[in-house]
Each structure stands twice: as structure tokens, then as C-alpha cells.
Amino acid sequence: MKKVLIIGSGIAGLSCAISCAEKGIEVTLVSPFPSERSQSVLAAGGINAVTDFPEYKDSIESHIEDTLKGGCHIAGKKAVKGLCENANDVIKWLEKLGTIFTLETDGRVSKRAFGGQSHKRTCYCGASTGKQIVTALVMEARRYEGLGLIKRRLWMDFYSALIKDGICCGAVFYNEATGSPEIITADSVVFATGGQNALFGKTTGSTQCDGYAAGKLFTQGVELKNLEFIQYHPTTIETSQKMMLVSEAVRGEGGRLYYEDNGRYVYFMEERFGERGNLMPRDIVARCMEETKKEIYLDITFLGKEKILKRLPEVYELCKKYRGIDITKQSIPVTPSVHFFMGGIAVKNNHETNIKNLYAIGECASIYHGANRLGGNSLLAAIHGGKVAASSIEKSEQTELDNDFSSELKEAEEKLSTMRKSKSLYPVKYVRDMLAETMHENLGIVRSAQELEKGIDDVSFYLSIADKLNFDKSEFAYLGYSLSGILTLAKATLICAKNRKESRGAHYRSDYPETKDDWTASTIISYDDGKYHTYLDTEGKYES
Ligand SMILES: Cc1cc2nc3c(=O)[nH]c(=O)nc-3n(C[C@H](O)[C@H](O)[C@H](O)COP(=O)(O)OP(=O)(O)OC[C@H]3O[C@@H](n4cnc5c(N)ncnc54)[C@H](O)[C@@H]3O)c2cc1C
Structure with missing residues (x-):
């Protein structure tokens, strides 16, 4: 039986897990906290869809147009078309699984107006849309758990991906319960680890979403996209x-x-x-x-x-x-x-990254929102993306697994044990606070080359000391080893912002205030042995 490992159990991870289980794929769903504590439960406003009711005088074409326009024309047209065309089915699926949407007296799903939309298009569940959706999806995941198709693992923090010959076949985790690293292998691995809030300290989002997974994958050869937005x-x-x-x-x-x-x-x-x-x-x-x-x-x-x-x-x-x-x-x-982070892990229309069998969905992936996301489109993107990835995984070839991962396990054990030998916890928290300050000061709503260069210098310094900071308690292991991944992502973000010499959507440069036609493409950034390379995806490697 085909096996999939899904890392992150918010709305995107749950959607993918259930969709895989529906297809008879065996799922291991991993996260440090239960779904009920993921950032997804904070979503209050609603989820966009052009539903069956003509009374709203809305159309799928209009949803597509608003999304592409809101994203300043750098989101992939095909991906956005798929997103908007499937929105009605997503709402029906959620209703079938028990999500109670607020209804009008005639039985229509109620809609509210959200920014950048030409029609009232946002369906909602009173004041707790995210919570209602998570509850319904968790119930369905439990049903599949009973059937042996979904296994949920808690207290597990991602450490690194197992990538051999350009193919991903599992991941190493830090098991908070045992205090040891653990390996889980699979035919496909899906990242659903949310946004990158820790880069900025206090945000509207959850501190669980620290960007470490994206930062670590980046150093392992996975390309990232549009981080400046x-x-x-x-x-x-x-x-x-x-x-x-x-x-x-x-x-x-x-x-x-x-x-x-x-x-x-x-x-x-x-x-x-x-x-x-x-x-x-x-x-x-x-x-x-x-x-x-x-x-x-x-x-x-x-x-x-x-x-x-x-x-x-x-x-x-x-x-x-x-x-x-x-x-x-x-x-x-x-x-x-x-x-919200429009940028993240670069994925093709099927949500696969540049590494075979490695997928990304939800807020950690960058595909539907271009330079700016419309409110209500991200819950839709998280659920739709989970379904698209599940369909692609169903069609993918099963991998011949090389079961010798002893060197990867040894590397993780050594790293954790070095960290435990030392005494000081203070510096890591201090560096995290300094990072947040640097990012707020130099990557705010309005940026300039001077500020961005200052940000890059600061973060480069933090990176140079990151691996020398240590811990004396095993329970802080994640906080410790995640630091350099978070800093690497921060540096990549500042570089993307510095390299985009125009203003577009959420990226506004005081020194380049105009939007320029020749920048109408996504930024891709890759990492090679400590070096960061960016290019514009004008050839449509990811977008089509
Ligand atoms: C306050 C607020 C209100 C919002 N309102 C709306 C709204 O009304 N409509 C809308 O469309 N969008 C809204 N959004 C955005 C939307 O909620 C998110 O984009 C969406 O829920 C993201 O879902 P996700 O599954 O990708 O990530 P999350 O729900 O953030 O889940 C991430 C998962 O990854 C796990 N994880 C993270 N790091 C690791 C790691 N290193 N190892 C293992 N697991 C890890 C986490 O524990 C969690 O389980 C809102 C966001 C916020 C903050």
C-alpha cells in the first residue's frame, strides 16, 4: 500500500490526509501539537467560493479575475483557475463532513464582503470559520484512524528531510516525548507547516509557525519563492x-x-x-x-x-x-x-517541489496568491491544495525505498547531544528577539535597499553565531536546532526583497516605487553551500 507522510496538521494537512485516505493511501500525520491548536483555528472571517446560488450574481470568472488582480498578476493562471473552479466543491465537501456554515433564511450559505473582491463571496461559520472547519476535518480524520488509514503522531518536530538522488523518501524528527530523533519513511512527503511568523516575533499568527521547515528544506536543495511578499x-x-x-x-x-x-x-x-x-x-x-x-x-x-x-x-x-x-x-x-506569507516553498501546479515526491501545501507553499492574498482565499487554498497533492500522490509511482538511514540518524543524534552538553539557554531567545527587531525595522511595509542591506548584515551575523549557541535541557532542543534554519529563511527573505527592484502588491520599495512590466514574474531563490541565488521565473518553471 502507498504511504504518505504529512508534516503539519492544520487545515491543509488534514485536508490532504483525508483526501489521501479516501483514495486508500496510508497516512502518517505528524505535528508537535494537535490540530485543534494549529493556527487554522484562528481563522474567523471565512472562505471564498462562488456557490450554486444565482442570487449573489457572482461568477467563477470574477473570482479568478479578482484573485489574479489582487496578486498583481504573478500568480499562475492555471493554478488560480483550478482553485476558483473547485471552490464550490470544497464548500459542499466541508458541509458533507459536518461544517455548519451560517445560512440565510431561505437556506442559502450566507456571504460577506472581503477586501479586493467585486462580489460578496466569503462563506463563514459565525465568528469561528477555522475552528468549525478544523473540528469537522478532525472528526473525519478520526474516522479514518479507526479504519487504520490515518495514524496521527503528536510531539514530533521536523528535523530534516530524507532526500536521496533527488527523491524525498521520509523525514527525521525530534520526538519530544522520548527526547530522541526518529525516522519516518514514506513514498511521498507533504509539508503543511504553515507560515513564517517567528521571523517577526509578535504577529497575528501562531508561534508554532516559525518557518524552520522551509528554511531547512531550502538548505537541502528545495527552492523557495516570492518571500518578499x-x-x-x-x-x-x-x-x-x-x-x-x-x-x-x-x-x-x-x-x-x-x-x-x-x-x-x-x-x-x-x-x-x-x-x-x-x-x-x-x-x-x-x-x-x-x-x-x-x-x-x-x-x-x-x-x-x-x-x-x-x-x-x-x-x-x-x-x-x-x-x-x-x-x-x-x-x-x-x-x-x-x-500572512504569500511566499514560501515553490511548488508546481500539482504541489510538488523541485524535489521528486516532496510536496508543500497550505501557507508554507507559494502558488495561488502572487504578490498579495485576498482575505478568504487562504483557507480555500489550504483545502484545495491538500486535495490536489493527494490526487498527484495517488498517480505517482511508488518509490523503492533504501532503508539505510543510519548516517542521517547519527547526524541528528550528534547535533542534539552537542546541544545538550552546554549550559546557556538565554542567547537563543535573545537572538530570536533580535531577529524580530531586525525584520520589523528593515523589512516593514515600506522598504529600501539601505534598510534591506542592513537587515542582511544583521542576520548574517546572527547566522555566524547560531550554531555556537547551546542548551542544557533536552526539552528546548527544538528551539535550539531550529535557529539556524529560521535565520537562513530570514536572510533569503531579505535577499528576495532587495533583489526585487520595483513595487508590487505587498512589496513596496521607497527607492523603486513603480510597478514594472519586466518584473511581472515570481522570484525564485535557491541555496548552494552557503550561497543564495535568485532568479525571476519568466520561463514558467513553476507557474503556467
Ligand atoms: C488571526 C488569523 C485569522 C485568519 N483568518 C482567515 C480567514 O478568515 N480566511 C482565510 O482564508 N484565511 C485566514 N487566515 C489565514 C489562514 O488561517 C491560514 O493561512 C491557514 O489556516 C493555514 O493553514 P495551514 O494548514 O497551512 O497551516 P497551520 O494551520 O498554521 O498549521 C501548521 C501545522 O504545522 C505544524 N508545524 C509547524 N512547524 C512544524 C515543525 N517544525 N515540525 C512539525 N510540524 C510543524 C503546526 O504545529 C501545525 O500543525 C487567518 C490567519 C490568522 C493568523
Whole structure:
């Protein structure tokens, strides 16, 4: 029986695991934490789809057009077409598995407006779309677990991929329960490890998503793509642990952004872009906010208490709990924060990387969003991508496995034991904090060559000391060994941003403010013995 190893059990990993099990493929689904604690459960706003209901006067063509336009025309047309064409089936599949979408009184799936979309297209489950979807998918995964087709392994951190002769056949993990490395082999390996939040410290996302897997794979020969495109969500509020998202649904319900100027309210987005100004794509809104250099507020009070409590209960609770603000009476002070990574592991339309039998799906992969993602498209991409990868794996040839991985295991054992011999934990956390500061300072909403060079120099220095930092406790092993992978990814990200000498989508250069036609392609970056190489994918190696 064909075997697949899936690393990461958020919505993308679950979707792929279930889709593989549906095809009779044996799945091992690995993650350090249960799915119920993945970042996917944070998704509140919704999932985009043109559904069967003509009342919405929407069309798949319009969904495709909005997605390509939002992504500033560097996302692959074929991949986006597949994404949008399959969205309705994704919603039906989720409903079949028990996801309860919010419905209109006539039984239609309700829709809300999200930024950059020409129609109300975002289906949602009250205020907890991600949680509802994860719950339904976990139930289905458990059913397949009962049938022996899915095996879930927790407390397992990715260490490295097993790649022989350009073919991936498994991975090495650090088993937190035993404190030892462990090997899992498979015919295909799928990465579903989420975004790269740790590069920036406090973001709207989960600290589980640290980018280590992408960074490590990069050093093992996997190409990465479009790392310079990082989405800042315009409306977040700061709390002691993270940046909390004030959902785009607030602006979807008519919320207005403004700042105060000598007692006058300036609705700067509406003044600049007209009636739908508040719902411009996220990169534009975030940049306009930054340009004002003022404290920005979001007002939804005019909707009235009854509608606010019915349509935006989570935002009401969030603002009350963390900032003591009653949004039925007061405006919300908001600030943009790092939220989503359009870049990641480069994949072809079937989600395979440049290494045979190695796949990437969900937020760790880069394929559907180009230079900027539309809200509601990433849950769709995570589920659709999982299904596409499963279909490709079903058709792929079964690998003859070479079972001698003793040298890989020995390398991991030696690395972990060297780390345990030393005493100091402090420096690694310190370097992680310094990295976040460097990235915020030099890779913000607006960048310049000077800042990016400074960022590269700083990160190069952290990299030069990374492997010399050590630990005295085995439970911190992951924090320790992941550092150099995270730093390598950070450096690659800064290099991609420095090399793109134009402004496009979420990448804005103060020294190159124009969008240029000859840059209408994705950035690909590869690694060879400590050297980083970038090129533009004008030949369509990944996009078609
Ligand atoms: C606050 C918030 C709200 C959002 N709202 C929406 C929305 O309304 N609509 C929308 O479309 N999108 C939304 N998004 C984006 C969307 O939630 C994510 O893009 C999507 O859930 C990513 O799913 P995933 O399965 O790829 O990753 P995740 O859900 O992040 O799962 C990653 C998995 O990988 C595991 N992992 C990570 N590193 C390792 C490692 N080294 N070894 C082993 N396992 C590892 C993790 O433990 C986890 O199981 C939102 C994001 C945030 C942060």
C-alpha cells in the first residue's frame, strides 16, 4: 500500500490526509501539537467560493479575475483557475463532513464582503470559520484512524528531510516525548507547516509557525519563492502576547477607517478611493495607514448594538476583553501587523517541489496568491491544495525505498547531544528577539535597499553565531536546532526583497516605487553551500 507522510496538521494537512485516505493511501500525520491548536483555528472571517446560488450574481470568472488582480498578476493562471473552479466543491465537501456554515433564511450559505473582491463571496461559520472547519476535518480524520488509514503522531518536530538522488523518501524528527530523533519513511512527503511568523516575533499568527521547515528544506536543495511578499493586516490591536486581528468582516459590514485632524474626522480611504475605499486590498490599506503617520481608528458604532452583537460578536468580545473598548459605542484604535506569507516553498501546479515526491501545501507553499492574498482565499487554498497533492500522490509511482538511514540518524543524534552538553539557554531567545527587531525595522511595509542591506548584515551575523549557541535541557532542543534554519529563511527573505527592484502588491520599495512590466514574474531563490541565488521565473518553471 502507498504511504504518505504529512508534516503539519492544520487545515491543509488534514485536508490532504483525508483526501489521501479516501483514495486508500496510508497516512502518517505528524505535528508537535494537535490540530485543534494549529493556527487554522484562528481563522474567523471565512472562505471564498462562488456557490450554486444565482442570487449573489457572482461568477467563477470574477473570482479568478479578482484573485489574479489582487496578486498583481504573478500568480499562475492555471493554478488560480483550478482553485476558483473547485471552490464550490470544497464548500459542499466541508458541509458533507459536518461544517455548519451560517445560512440565510431561505437556506442559502450566507456571504460577506472581503477586501479586493467585486462580489460578496466569503462563506463563514459565525465568528469561528477555522475552528468549525478544523473540528469537522478532525472528526473525519478520526474516522479514518479507526479504519487504520490515518495514524496521527503528536510531539514530533521536523528535523530534516530524507532526500536521496533527488527523491524525498521520509523525514527525521525530534520526538519530544522520548527526547530522541526518529525516522519516518514514506513514498511521498507533504509539508503543511504553515507560515513564517517567528521571523517577526509578535504577529497575528501562531508561534508554532516559525518557518524552520522551509528554511531547512531550502538548505537541502528545495527552492523557495516570492518571500518578499508579506501581508500586513491593516486592522490589529496589540496585546501582551500577540497582535490580535480585528477581522476584515468589520469593514465588510461597513466599518470606516479614519484619523483625527484638529477635531475633524478624516476618512482617508474613502477620500482617496471612494465608497469602497475601506475594502481596498490589504497591502493598499496598510500602506495608506502608514503614510498618514497618525493614529488610525475603525468605526462600526453606526451599525447599532443588535447587528454588531449578531454579526461581529467575536470582535465585540475581543475589543472588550483585551482593550476594554465597547465597539457599539467607541471606535477601535488599529495598527497594521504581519499576518500572512504569500511566499514560501515553490511548488508546481500539482504541489510538488523541485524535489521528486516532496510536496508543500497550505501557507508554507507559494502558488495561488502572487504578490498579495485576498482575505478568504487562504483557507480555500489550504483545502484545495491538500486535495490536489493527494490526487498527484495517488498517480505517482511508488518509490523503492533504501532503508539505510543510519548516517542521517547519527547526524541528528550528534547535533542534539552537542546541544545538550552546554549550559546557556538565554542567547537563543535573545537572538530570536533580535531577529524580530531586525525584520520589523528593515523589512516593514515600506522598504529600501539601505534598510534591506542592513537587515542582511544583521542576520548574517546572527547566522555566524547560531550554531555556537547551546542548551542544557533536552526539552528546548527544538528551539535550539531550529535557529539556524529560521535565520537562513530570514536572510533569503531579505535577499528576495532587495533583489526585487520595483513595487508590487505587498512589496513596496521607497527607492523603486513603480510597478514594472519586466518584473511581472515570481522570484525564485535557491541555496548552494552557503550561497543564495535568485532568479525571476519568466520561463514558467513553476507557474503556467
Ligand atoms: C488571526 C488569523 C485569522 C485568519 N483568518 C482567515 C480567514 O478568515 N480566511 C482565510 O482564508 N484565511 C485566514 N487566515 C489565514 C489562514 O488561517 C491560514 O493561512 C491557514 O489556516 C493555514 O493553514 P495551514 O494548514 O497551512 O497551516 P497551520 O494551520 O498554521 O498549521 C501548521 C501545522 O504545522 C505544524 N508545524 C509547524 N512547524 C512544524 C515543525 N517544525 N515540525 C512539525 N510540524 C510543524 C503546526 O504545529 C501545525 O500543525 C487567518 C490567519 C490568522 C493568523
